[in-house]
Amino acid sequence: xxxxxxxxxxxxxxxxxxxxxxxxxxxxxxxxxxxxxxxxxxxxxxxxxxxxxxxxxxxxxxxxxxxxxxxxxxxxxxxxxxxxxxxxxxxxxxxxxxxxxxxxxxxxxxxxxxxxxxxxxxxxxxxxxxxxxxxxxxxxxxxxxxxxxxxxxxxxxxxxxxxxxxxxxxxxxxxxxxxxxxxxxxxxxxxxxxxxxxxxxxxxxxxxxxxxxxxxxxxxxxxxxxxxxxxxxxxxxxxxxxxxxxxxxxxxxxxxxxxxxxxxxxxxxxxxxxxxxxxxxxxxxxxxxxxxxxxxxxxxxxxxxxxxxxxxxxxxxxxxxxxxxxxxxxxxxxxxxxxxxxxxxxxxxxxxxxxxxxxxxxxxxxxxxxxxxxxxxxxxxxxxxxxxxxxxxxxxxxxxxxxxxxxxxxxxxxxxxxxxxxxxxxxxxxxxxxxxxxxxxxxxxxxxxxxxxxxxxxxxxxxxxxxxxxxxxxxxxxxxxxxxxxxxxxxxxxxxx
Numbered sequence: 001x002x003x004x005x006x007x008x009x010x011x012x013x014x015x016x017x018x019x020x021x022x023x024x025x026x027x028x029x030x031x032x033x034x035x036x037x038x039x040x041x042x043x044x045x046x047x048x049x050x051x052x053x054x055x056x057x058x059x060x061x062x063x064x065x066x067x068x069x070x071x072x073x074x075x076x077x078x079x080x081x082x083x084x085x086x087x088x089x090x091x092x093x094x095x096x097x098x099x100x101x102x103x104x105x106x107x108x109x110x111x112x113x114x115x116x117x118x119x120x121x122x123x124x125x126x127x128x129x130x131x132x133x134x135x136x137x138x139x140x141x142x143x144x145x146x147x148x149x150x151x152x153x154x155x156x157x158x159x160x161x162x163x164x165x166x167x168x169x170x171x172x173x174x175x176x177x178x179x180x181x182x183x184x185x186x187x188x189x190x191x192x193x194x195x196x197x198x199x200x201x202x203x204x205x206x207x208x209x210x211x212x213x214x215x216x217x218x219x220x221x222x223x224x225x226x227x228x229x230x231x232x233x234x235x236x237x238x239x240x241x242x243x244x245x246x247x248x249x250x251x252x253x254x255x256x257x258x259x260x261x262x263x264x265x266x267x268x269x270x271x272x273x274x275x276x277x278x279x280x281x282x283x284x285x286x287x288x289x290x291x292x293x294x295x296x297x298x299x300x301x302x303x304x305x306x307x308x309x310x311x312x313x314x315x316x317x318x319x320x321x322x323x324x325x326x327x328x329x330x331x332x333x334x335x336x337x338x339x340x341x342x343x344x345x346x347x348x349x350x351x352x353x354x355x356x357x358x359x360x361x362x363x364x365x366x367x368x369x370x371x372x373x374x375x376x377x378x379x380x381x382x383x384x385x386x387x388x389x390x391x392x393x394x395x396x397x398x399x400x401x402x403x404x405x406x407x408x409x410x411x412x413x414x415x416x417x418x419x420x421x422x423x424x425x426x427x428x429x430x431x432x433x434x435x436x437x438x439x440x441x442x443x444x445x446x447x448x449x450x451x452x453x454x455x456x457x458x459x460x461x462x463x464x465x466x467x468x469x470x471x472x473x474x475x476x477x478x479x480x481x482x483x484x485x486x487x488x489x490x491x492x493x494x495x496x497x
Contacts, residue, residue: 015203019196026192029185043174050100051167054160057093060086061121061156065149068125072132072140083129087122094118110163117156124149268312337378337464339490344409344419345370347379351386352407358394364403371410372417377489381461385469386421388458389481393423398476412484416467419483428473436471465489 067083070076094115101108128149131140143149345368352366359366390405397403404424412418428436437459462469466486473479 011206012203015199015206019199019203022192022195022199026189026196029192041174043177044171046100047167047171047174050097051164051171053093053097053100054164054167057090057097057118058157058160060089060093061118061153064090064122064125065153068129069144071129072137072144075132075137080129083125087125090118090122107163107166110159114156114159114163117152117159121149121152121156124152337381337489339376339488340379342375342377342379342382343373344375344382344417345373347383347386348407348409351383351390352405354387355390355394359403359405362397362399362402364397364405366405366407369406369408371408372487373409375417375485375487375489377465377485381465382485385458385461385483386419388455389421389483392455393421393425393479397423397425415487416484417487419485420480421483422478422480424478427475427477428471428479429475430473433471433473437469 063082064086067079067081067086070079071083097114098108098111101111124143128140128143131137131143348368348370352368356366386407393405394403401424406420406422408420408422410418410420437455459469462483462485466489467484469481469483471479471481
């Protein structure tokens, strides 16, 4: 299973688990809030029933009192009908009120007082009506005027109003709690819906990303398949180019090594001639020598031999330098690369700091622009490449103007980066753009020390890193060296092992 597929599976399972957790939370919170809402609803219903019962009790007592007074005043039986109906319902209403407050001990404590007052009121009503029925109207009226019944009714009304106020408070609290529970349910549902939409969006994004990566991978495979022949041809051209470079290298090496050898051989002949003159003089054993022989021996000892030995030494030093240069490039090619995370900004800043005193002497400056910083490559090789390019820019600057160096790193395709080193120096003729990267070859006026191995060494290092270096330049307008390197050398090293 590929890493991309594993990441997709983990992301999908995570989204599913998160969605299930959110859904479970919504269900649990909804059940709890619905329970709370139902409890509050029951409280509201109960308080409304209590309030209605209180109102019914007060109304029936008022109706009974009205019937009582109407009968006492008129002596008509029709006025007793409201009294009779109301008195019969009062007991039932009290019984209902007892049941409704049975589970509320604090409020139920008021019921005995209410029963006592109601009994007193009903007793007063019954007593006055009995007096009226037997014709003792004045006594009945006097009893009503005595105020006992009124006082009992006022106390009943006050007590019922207190109970009703308590019911109203409980009713308001229940309605408020019901609204809060409803609001919480709304917010939980809305938040859960948003969370689920977010999870679905995340899952959809993961799926789209996975599909995009699969599509991209498929396109890359198709592109690689389509470009297989082109890559084979490109590899073939690279091999041909490498072979041609080997041939040029062999020619250059043999030519440049042969020159000091020819010098050595030529001056060896001079040594032989000078030696014969000296032998004639030294081995004469007292024989008479001509003035010419003596002059030749003296010339050989004073001029010919020192000159020949000096030229031979110079040629051997030249040959030793060439051989050492070849060995250096050969050793760099065999050195084991060590891919590691490398900060291009750090290396460029360090390299610029190492030559700042030389650039600053002429009032010059170094500008560094970093678009890509971290890559995986061989630090030593990159340091040597950039060090050579900076040194060359200083060596071949124009003395009449300050040296300005600019270094920039940018992305170059998906797997490569590019480092541009630009200067305002002498510049390089177009016909020498490729020649300067050959061993022992230099361009332009040869007024600087060196053997022409710097840029050859740079190209060798760049190719060892899986990259390439090129130059664009004009005489008198400066040069830009472009170093192209892979972003991750470790992949290249693994593929070759």
